[in-house]
Amino acid sequence: MTEIDRLKSVMNILSFRTQRDFAAALNIKDGSLSDILRGRVGISNGFKDRLSFKFDVNIEWLETGVGEPLLNKGPFISESKEGVPYFDISLSDADTLYLMEEKAEYFVNYKPFNDCTAYLPVYGDSMYPRYASGEIIAVREVTNYEVLQWGEAYVVMTDEKANHMRSIKMIFEHADKSKLILRSSNPNFKGDTIIDKTSITSLYIIKGKITRNLI
Numbered sequence: 001m002t003e004i005d006r007l008k009s010v011m012n013i014l015s016f017r018t019q020r021d022f023a024a025a026l027n028i029k030d031g032s033l034s035d036i037l038r039g040r041v042g043i044s045n046g047f048k049d050r051l052s053f054k055f056d057v058n059i060e061w062l063e064t065g066v067g068e069p070l071l072n073k074g075p076f077i078s079e080s081k082e083g084v085p086y087f088d089i090s091l092s093d094a095d096t097l098y099l100m101e102e103k104a105e106y107f108v109n110y111k112p113f114n115d116c117t118a119y120l121p122v123y124g125d126s127m128y129p130r131y132a133s134g135e136i137i138a139v140r141e142v143t144n145y146e147v148l149q150w151g152e153a154y155v156v157m158t159d160e161k162a163n164h165m166r167s168i169k170m171i172f173e174h175a176d177k178s179k180l181i182l183r184s185s186n187p188n189f190k191g192d193t194i195i196d197k198t199s200i201t202s203l204y205i206i207k208g209k210i211t212r213n214l215i
Contacts, residue, residue, distance in 0.1 A: 014112045015208030026050050075110035083109030086119040091166035113138035126184040139204035145197045155204040162199040
C-alpha cells in the first residue's frame with residue numbers, strides 16, 4: 001500500500017463515507033483533499049499534524065505501514081460527562097434524543113464522533129448487514145430536510161400521520177419533493193415506505209458505529 005492508499009484506509013476506518021465529510025472534519029477544502037488523494041500534491045507535514053491531532057492517526061503507520069493506523073485504543077467511557085451521551089433505549093421509546101443528561105447511561109469520548117447528538121443501540125435486523133443488532137450507532141441531528149444525503153442511513157421519528165414510526169432506514173429521493181422514500185438494507189425486508197417530510201418530528205443521520213467490546 002502507498003501512503004495515499006493508507007490515507008484512504010483512514011477514511012474508511014473513521015467511517016467517513018465521502019471525501020467532502022472528511023475534508024470538513026479536517027477543516028480543509030474539498031479540492032485540497034482531492035488533490036492529495038489523486039497524488040497531485042504530497043501529504044504535507046501540516047496535513048499529517050491535523051490527522052494526528054484530530055483523529056490520533058499513527059503517522060509512522062501512514063508513512064511506512066508499520067504499527068496500527070490509530071494510536072488511541074478507540075472509544076472509551078468518560079467519567080466526567082465528556083463526550084456524547086449513550087442512551088440504552090429502543091427507538092420505540094424515544095420521541096427525541098434531546099434527553100436530559102441524567103438519563104444517559106454514560107458518555108462516550110471518541111474524537112471522530114464527538115460532534116454527534118447521541119449513541120444508540122441497534123435492535124432488530126432490518127438494516128443488517130449494514131447495522132447489526134447489538135451494535136451502537138452514533139447519530140447527529142439533521143434540521144434541514146431539504147439537504148439530505150440520498151442512500152445514507154438515518155434514524156427517522158414521525159408523528160401520528162406516519163403512525164409514530166421510529167426506525168433506522170436508508171433515505172432516497174421521491175419524485176414528489178414533499179415526500180421521502182424509506183428503505184431497509186436487509187433484502188429480507190422488502191418494500192419501500194413513503195412518508196411526507198412534514199410527518200418527521202426528528203431526523204438523525206448515522207455517522208458511524210461501534211461495537212460494545214470497544215468501550
